[in-house]
Amino acid sequence: MLDALTLDQMRVFVAVAEAGSFRAAAGRLSRVQSAVSHAVAGLEAQLGVTLFDRSGHRPALTPEGRALLEDARAILLKVDALRARARGLGEGVELVLSIVVDSLFPLDAVGAALKDLHQAHPSVGVRMRVAPLGAPFAALRERRCTLGITVGHDFRDPHVELEALCRLSFVAVAAAAHPLARRAGPLGAVELADHLQIVQEDPTPLSQGRDFGVLSPGTWRVDGQDAKQALILAGAGWGRLPLWAVERDLAEGRLARIAAEALGPGGETIVDAHLAHRLDEPLGPAARAFRRALLRQVAGAVNLVSR
Known part of the structure; x- marks a missing residue:
């Protein structure tokens, strides 16, 4: 039977x-x-x-x-x-909430959600780490965090549940004085091949052997988004960055968008961000409160996707 x-x-x-x-x-x-x-x-x-x-x-x-x-x-x-x-x-309220956030996700939304969490559960401590690419997934797989915020569709695990948060716009940019910034019209692989591309590396082995959005044969690799943005602003090379991070530099003329068509129309790519947690680990009251607060924050955001 x-x-x-x-x-x-x-x-x-x-x-x-x-x-x-x-x-x-x-x-x-x-x-x-x-x-x-x-x-x-x-x-x-x-x-x-x-x-x-x-x-x-x-x-x-x-x-x-x-x-x-x-x-x-x-x-x-x-x-x-x-x-x-x-x-x-x-279970009761957690003593500590541990979160790993993809460096491509806007931290102001996370900060505002954590402020709401503190008002609702002032006794809960928070451990937050910001790291790129596979780091949130690796932390969840190794049970080093309760929640992860991921960007993109490059990593999946059947033990990790993803909940859509918002869509993020990524644009190809170069410093205003960079030769690519003065090129009009779409740019193909031949035009980009002569210029360094600044690329963010994955600190985990989850993407070993794979590159994401790398078009130039010459690359400089960095371990954080701030370093990548600084090198692009300095004119060392071009790269792809989230719109929320470069909107002010674009508006004030320090950066210019470049039409790297292989990355999408006008050099723009739209990707999804998710809140992730293990299916076999319960979300306590603090984690659920943070989730609700973060969903409210991204619902009201106006600079995540190009208008």
């Missing part, structure tokens, strides 16, 4: 598939190997299919096992989310 299936059987099944052997799964689960083998055999009996081919040196997933593995993972993920939600409803 399928009603006799247990979550423990499914966890053992997934552990064996991921670890590659019954022995390795037993070590991961802190059980004896015979208990792991018994749990998998019981699951196979309940389902009426063979999940692993045991004829070789290591157990190999059968076609049926491969088909059912993702279903088991999905069920366990939903159960973990249910437990986390129930735990969050029963």
